Amino acid sequence: MTAKKRPKLLSHGRPPIINTKERERMSSKQSRNTIRTHHTLHKQRAAALKKGDKTLVENIDKAIEQNGGLKAYQAASKQGQSKTRGGDSSKVLVSWLREAGVINSSPSTVRERKRNAPLRLLEIGALSSENEISKFPRIIDVTRIDLNSQGSDIEKQDFMERPLPSSSNEAFDIISLSLVLNYVPDAAHRGEMLKRIARFLRESPERFLRESPERFLRESPESNATILPALFLVLPLPCVQNSRYLDERLLLEIMENLGFCLTHCRNTPKLCHYLLQMVGKSNRVKTGKKMIRDGPAMNNFCVVVE
Template sequence: MLLRNKKKGLLAGKRALSSQKKQKVLKPLRARQLIRRFHVLLKNKTQLAKRLEKIWNCKLESDPAKLIKEHSPGLFKIFEQARLHTIETLLVNKSTPSAIINTDSLQPDRICEELGKIEGEIEKRGGLELYQAASVQGQSSQRGGDSSKKLVEWLKELGYNKKDAVALEIGCLNSRNLISTCGLFSKVVKIDLHSQEPDILEQDFMERPLPKSADEQFDLISCSLVVNFVPDPCLRGQMMHRITQFLKPYSQKPYLFFVLPLPCVINSRYFDNDRLSELMRALGFECIRHHESHKLAYYLYQWERRVSDELKFPKKELHKGAKRNNFCIVIS
């Protein structure tokens, strides 16, 4: 998942621990509730951080507390008081607000207070480690959650047998999933922001050094249930654009396996399958396989054309409705 804890960048650069971490087991309902709540918290954190960046004309990256402390000890005291108070008083099963109201009007003292509350709630709910455990559990093979099954099925249908093919899996949660064990790839590089296994490199894709040659690029990139956890539409667009830089030259027809939660394309005000198709064509991709399950939308793209560095893909309202979500991908 696209989550981090005091690391640089969007999505950082240390290798995973040498021993596998013991993962907590949650009841399915509890896991789903935890995932949804953390998604809201991280989205609000991003919105508040952007407001503070605008006021201070600086870059907070992923650790607002550090910059607040360096910029203003007084405001850091407000941040810490709010964080500690939340840890001491929050009932984790109690309903909490899902959004910050009128973020653009908030001043630094209120922003720091709200950021402190968010950090406190993240800690109180078990931290990003518990969130990651819920995510791993949600994609466990026992629940049919290994999305790479669909990828391998498609590749076999296509007769994929490229010699010495190398794949990159962004947001890898299980080093023994089918993409790693199917035998179609000579090597699978597995990365995740918060690695749970020694075979998964703990790394932010947005911080991964750009390839210097085709030898450092990939025949296939898997990006399954990753982009939807990036908290900002523009950052999602940056990630999609960056993926093209890690694929082998388009003349070699490399692949991108892409998976989103189904509501992102069937219940968003700003996004649907047609809009996704427009975006991917603008990035030089052609969709060669598409499947929708009860909860997920799967896509297999082939990269066929170079993308312009000046590409723009704005936010545009497509569907009205009070119960729709706001998911979208923007390139500005």
């Protein structure tokens, strides 16, 4: 008799383990459990909140704390970024920016002070300021935010409460949303997050070519920058490959409705990465929750745009 294939879980959105030492395997199992429990409790909390069940919300809050809270979740997520576990997802973004000629220099080995870089990137859900995308301070000025800051260069902020840019100087050329959308427990809130992203992106960086061509060309001489402004979106693979309510076609349709067009995509065994250029405005088409396929081991990940 053949063993039943285990279902893919959303919390499996992590690069594969390279180091096979028993100790590493144990800690990876623990971190997966912490991530999975945190996600499950947050989904239950969102449902209880919707029902207005205050007592249940309080009990779930206690359970979240007992699981170590956001701090333990971030520590577990950070393990997934370590070199022994496959590295950080921003490496994929850097490789695409290289391909497009936006980045053309080697990564900085020393930590440089913030420079007057031509491009601005907002990293939502930042766990570290030492990931790959942070190594090009002459070209990309990275602003990092997270619900719980783990360093002085990461601002503690909920993206959904970040004030809208008041000028294009405050807007961004790239927004990184890596393993954050799946953190949001409510499908309609995920849609709101994607809608809000567009309001933080500034028009084409060609503006820089007009305003300061020498500097832009000096820092990035080959650049055509035609893939910007863009959203770098990373999700656990099961969100699009194993959900009853979402597949890649629907995700890209939602993004198109919001004014984005896919320029790059790459799947690794556990993650899917997308680079989506903002090419226009939202057409205001709504997307509800609709079952598109079914199976016993499928998850219910969904994005609703209202």
